[in-house]
Amino acid sequence: MELKFTILILNGLTQAAILFVLGSGLTLAFGLMRVVNLGHGAFYMLGGYLGWSVVKATGNWPLALIVGGLAIALLGLLFEKTMLGRVRGRDLPETLLTVALSMIISDICLIFWARTAITLNVPQYLNPPITLLGLTYPGFRYLMMAISIFIAVSLWVILYKTNLGRAVRAGVDDRETVSALGININKIYSIVFVLSALLAGLAGVLGGSYLQLSPGGDTTILTLSLVVIIVGGMGSLLGAVVSSIILGQIMSFGLAFAPQYSYFLIFIPMALVLALRPQGLFGRQI
Amino acid sequence: MSFMRNNTIKSIFYVIATILLVLLPFYVGQYTVTTFIRIIYFGFLSLSMGFLIGQGGMVSLTQTAFFGLSGYIIGLFGVERGLIFPWPDLMAIGAVLILAFLFGIIAMRTHKIVFLMITLAFGQVCWAFAAQNTTILRGWSGIRGIRPFVIYGINFNEYQNFYWASLVLFFLSVFILWRITKSPFGLALNGIRENPKRMAAIGYPVYWIRVVAFLIAAVYAGLGGILAAYNTGIIMPTTIQLSRTIWVLLTVILGGASYFFGPIVGTAIAVWLDVLISGVTERYNLVIGVIFLLIVLFSPTGVIGIFDTLRKDKKFTITNIFSFKKRRYIQKHKRRW
Numbered sequence: 001m002e003l004k005f006t007i008l009i010l011n012g013l014t015q016a017a018i019l020f021v022l023g024s025g026l027t028l029a030f031g032l033m034r035v036v037n038l039g040h041g042a043f044y045m046l047g048g049y050l051g052w053s054v055v056k057a058t059g060n061w062p063l064a065l066i067v068g069g070l071a072i073a074l075l076g077l078l079f080e081k082t083m084l085g086r087v088r089g090r091d092l093p094e095t096l097l098t099v100a101l102s103m104i105i106s107d108i109c110l111i112f113w114a115r116t117a118i119t120l121n122v123p124q125y126l127n128p129p130i131t132l133l134g135l136t137y138p139g140f141r142y143l144m145m146a147i148s149i150f151i152a153v154s155l156w157v158i159l160y161k162t163n164l165g166r167a168v169r170a171g172v173d174d175r176e177t178v179s180a181l182g183i184n185i186n187k188i189y190s191i192v193f194v195l196s197a198l199l200a201g202l203a204g205v206l207g208g209s210y211l212q213l214s215p216g217g218d219t220t221i222l223t224l225s226l227v228v229i230i231v232g233g234m235g236s237l238l239g240a241v242v243s244s245i246i247l248g249q250i251m252s253f254g255l256a257f258a259p260q261y262s263y264f265l266i267f268i269p270m271a272l273v274l275a276l277r278p279q280g281l282f283g284r285q286i
Numbered sequence: 287m288s289f290m291r292n293n294t295i296k297s298i299f300y301v302i303a304t305i306l307l308v309l310l311p312f313y314v315g316q317y318t319v320t321t322f323i324r325i326i327y328f329g330f331l332s333l334s335m336g337f338l339i340g341q342g343g344m345v346s347l348t349q350t351a352f353f354g355l356s357g358y359i360i361g362l363f364g365v366e367r368g369l370i371f372p373w374p375d376l377m378a379i380g381a382v383l384i385l386a387f388l389f390g391i392i393a394m395r396t397h398k399i400v401f402l403m404i405t406l407a408f409g410q411v412c413w414a415f416a417a418q419n420t421t422i423l424r425g426w427s428g429i430r431g432i433r434p435f436v437i438y439g440i441n442f443n444e445y446q447n448f449y450w451a452s453l454v455l456f457f458l459s460v461f462i463l464w465r466i467t468k469s470p471f472g473l474a475l476n477g478i479r480e481n482p483k484r485m486a487a488i489g490y491p492v493y494w495i496r497v498v499a500f501l502i503a504a505v506y507a508g509l510g511g512i513l514a515a516y517n518t519g520i521i522m523p524t525t526i527q528l529s530r531t532i533w534v535l536l537t538v539i540l541g542g543a544s545y546f547f548g549p550i551v552g553t554a555i556a557v558w559l560d561v562l563i564s565g566v567t568e569r570y571n572l573v574i575g576v577i578f579l580l581i582v583l584f585s586p587t588g589v590i591g592i593f594d595t596l597r598k599d600k601k602f603t604i605t606n607i608f609s610f611k612k613r614r615y616i617q618k619h620k621r622r623w
Contacts, residue, residue, distance in 0.1 A: 036399055038406075086583060091399050092345060096539060096582045099532055103575030111569070219528035223410040226403050234400065264414045270407060274392050 006135055008252050014141040016248025017148035018207040022221065023228030023240040024155060025199030031172050031235025032192050035084070035094045040200050041222030042102035042109075047072045047204025048213045049113045052120050061123055061209070068205035069198050076197025080190050088189070106218050117214040120205065144206055151199070155237060158195075168192060172235060220263075227266055231273050233283020242281060243269075307453060311446040319449050321561055323517050326452045328537070329553045330510025333463065334503040336538040336549030341467055342499045343398075343479030347531045348389055348405040351412035352382045352507035354526030357515035358416070361429030371435045379508050386504030390497040397482065409531055417523040428522025432515050442516070452513050459509060460550070466502065467546060475499050529571075536578050542588025551590055 026040050037043075051068035055061055079101060087093035127140035159165035167188050171178045179185040204213075207221070228247060232239025247266050254265040273280060311319050331353050338344045356378035364374035389408050396404055416423050423429070434442035442448045466472050477485045478492055486492045515521050524530075533556070541552025556574065563570050585592050 030399075034399060036403055083579070083583060093582050093586055095345070095399065095402060096535070097579065099535065100575050100578035100582060103529075103532065103536075103571050103578065107569060107572040107575060110571075216527075216529070219410075223407065223528070226407055230403060230407060260418050260420065261415075262418070264411070264418055267407065267411045267414065271392075271411075274404065278395050 004256075007137070008256055009249065010135075010137055010141065011255075012249035012252030013245070014144055014210060014248070015251050016244045017144045018203055018210060019224060019228050019244035019248055020148050020240055021151055021199055021203035021206060022225040023232065023244055024151070024237060025196040025203065026225045027229045027232065027235055027237065027240050028155070028199070029193055029196035030229065032168055033094075033189055034091065035098070035193075036226075037098045037193075037196065038095060038222060039079075039098040039102035039105065040196075040225055041218035041220070042105035043072050043076070043197055043200035044204040044207065044221045044225075045109055045213060045218040046075070046105050047201030048120070048208030049109055049118075049204075050201075051205035051208055052113070052118055052213065055120050059121075059123060061120070061126055064120065065202060065205045069201040072201025072204070073194050073198035076200075077190065077194045079197075080193040084193065085186065085190075088186070102218065102222075106216070109218075110215050113213075114215065117212040118208075119212050120209040122209050140209070144210065147202075147206065151202070152237075152241060159237060164188070164191065224266070227270050229280070231269050231280060233280025236280065236282040239280055239282035304457075308450070311449055316445055319445055320517075321557060323445070323449055323452055323513070325554050325557045326456045327510040327513040327517065328534070328557060329456065329550045330459065330506050330513065331534050332537045332541075332549035332553040333460070334506035334510070335534055336541070336543060336546075336552075337463060337467075337506065338499065338503045339538055339543045340545070340548065341472060341479065342475045342496060344496065344500070345402045345535070346393075346405040346500070346503070347402060347528075347535070348393075348408045348412075349503065349507040350526045350531040350534060351409045352386060352504045353511035353514065354412065354416065354521065354523075355385055356382050356508035356511035357432075357521035357525060358423060358429065360512055360515045361432050361521045362422070365429060365432050371437055375512055378512055379505060382504050382508035382511075383501060386501050387497070390500040390504075394493055394496045394500065406528070406531075409526070410528065413523055413526050413528070416526060424522075426523060428520055428525075430520045432519045432521065434516040448517065452517075455509065455513070459506065463502075463506065464546060471495070471498070533574075536574060539578065539586075540581055540588055542590035542594075544587060545590045545594075548588050548590050552588065555589065 022040070022044060026037060029035055029037050047068040050071050051064035054064040054067045058064075079097075083097050083101075084094060087097065122140050126143060127138055129136050130139040130142055131137075157165075159169060167178060167183050167185075170183075171185055171188055175185055178188075207213075224247075228240060228243050231247065232241075232243030246269060250265055250269065251262060254262040258265065307322075310322060331349060334352070335346060335349045338346045338349075359378035359381050360374045363369045363377055369377075389405070393401055393404050393408065417426060419425065434448055440447055442451055474485065474490055474495055477490070478495060482492050514525070537552035537556045538549045539552070540555060541550065542548030545551075559574065560570055563573055567573070581588060587594070
């Protein structure tokens with residue numbers, strides 16, 4: 001029984017790893033730009049499918065991770081430069097553009113990868129069974145957690161230790177003053193959006209190796225990432241860490257004990273947070 | 287009386303349009319009439335979202351859940367329990383009101399983009415529940431066999447009768463919503479759209495006005511859901527999935543969110559586009575996504591907005607639709623909505 005619980009907790013942490021990579025990207029873009037990228041789920045899915053094709057062609061999983069991430073980052077850059085930049089500062093058109101993009105991306109995914117459900121193949125050398133404390137668990141899941149922690153630490157370093165991060169955090173508080181100080185806020189917007197897209201692409205490859213990619217799955221992923229940032233607090237990195245761990249555990253235990261409501265259960269913390277602390281666990285009043 | 291004279295052409299246009307719509311089943315086939323029924327029930331849904339966006343400045347993505355909820359109530363009580371005519375429908379509207387109140391009191395504490403995210407999540411809660419509950423709501427397969435009734439000897443199973451009933455309900459509802467928009471309540475709502483803080487400062491109960499607007503909109507979505515359930519005969523989770531909500535949002539923007547009739551025009555265009563395109567290609571979503579993108583980038587006031595701009599320019603002829611001057615005019619008025 002104890003063993004089973006440990007495995008469930010580990011499953012939950014694996015889930016949390018994916019949720020964090022997803023949610024951190026969304027929270028980053030929202031915190032600075034006040035844009036909810038409703039195409040985040042579609043970015044995830046496209047990244048996952050691209051990664052799947054790379055693995056299928058070369059069998060090289062690390063390459064798939066890089067290609068998936070960079071391709072989506074490039075897409076994000078193009079989208080930001082050509083479209084999002086044109087309607088900067090107006091909430092509704094910005095959001096609607098990301099909605100339109102997500103419709104287009106998910107239909108394109110349907111053209112090229114119209115399969116029922118696929119999972120990326122992870123090569124054996126990345127997936128050795130690892131025995132820790134008398135418990136054997138797939139090594140690849142430890143790798144996913146490690147990648148996720150690495151991403152969390154890098155984001156923290158970028159946000160709190162570099163000049164770029166200082167400008168970003170200042171921009172969250174007061175964008176007019178930041179641009180009055182001679183910092184090119186538009187450039188920072190682009191960088192943040194590209195970073196957010198990169199994270200969505202990475203999450204797609206990671207998630208596609210653990211869960212399944214299926215047509216129409218983008219809305220589920222989008223909802224999950226929205227719940228992560230609503231619970232954690234919009235724009236808060238620490239909030240994304242904590243809420244993805246909570247939600248990961250709920251998903252894992254829910255799947256084991258109440259499979260009928262596994263997806264429904266993740267909305268309970270959201271309802272509680274909205275009722276008791278509407279700005280989220282670590283968020284500030286917006 | 288000058289008011290009358292200015293609107294003569296407009297009035298004649300509306301009268302002719304109404305007559306054409308009423309006589310529709312006499313000169314077109316069943317397929318076209320059914321398409322118009324689809325326009326009517328999606329029109330309700332679109333109107334519901336458009337009312338919140340255009341009048342209240344609230345982009346709510348929960349409306350489809352209300353649409354589905356009333357369908358489920360009809361299915362549960364009308365088909366499975368066998369209740370007769372007005373009861374399942376009244377219960378559907380009641381259930382929609384209760385759910386809308388619960389969602390409304392939470393969601394109305396937020397504004398703008400946060401409101402959008404929270405209502406999206408609410409919609410997904412309902413979808414997840416409908417999809418995963420197999421005991422009552424039958425999971426993915428949904429509830430089948432919903433049929434309209436025979437009332438006072440009129441059989442609403444015949445598509446003509448159902449069409450007329452839907453049309454009457456639609457005209458009546460649109461008229462009521464139009465009156466609400468022009469009432470002091472509607473004007474207060476417009477004020478809140480522009481500046482909630484100022485409205486609160488001059489003593490309006492901003493929070494409750496928004497909640498009531500949310501309830502009104504939910505009833506419209508619920509009415510659409512009832513008609514949809516009767517017409518399609520089936521209610522299932524795919525009815526309320528997010529892509530449907532996004533499609534409805536698109537119809538609102540396509541027609542013009544800042545115009546009262548925008549959502550209806552948008553729905554008519556989107557539904558007919560669906561009919562026309564589905565014969566040619568399966569890529570309806572791709573086409574409509576690109577249209578969405580272009581509308582948001584180049585003409586945020588939607589189709590009605592384009593015509594309105596052209597008319598105000600007094601140069602509306604076929605030859606200068608794409609002239610440079612018009613583009614500049616549209617650009618200048620981009621911030622209207």
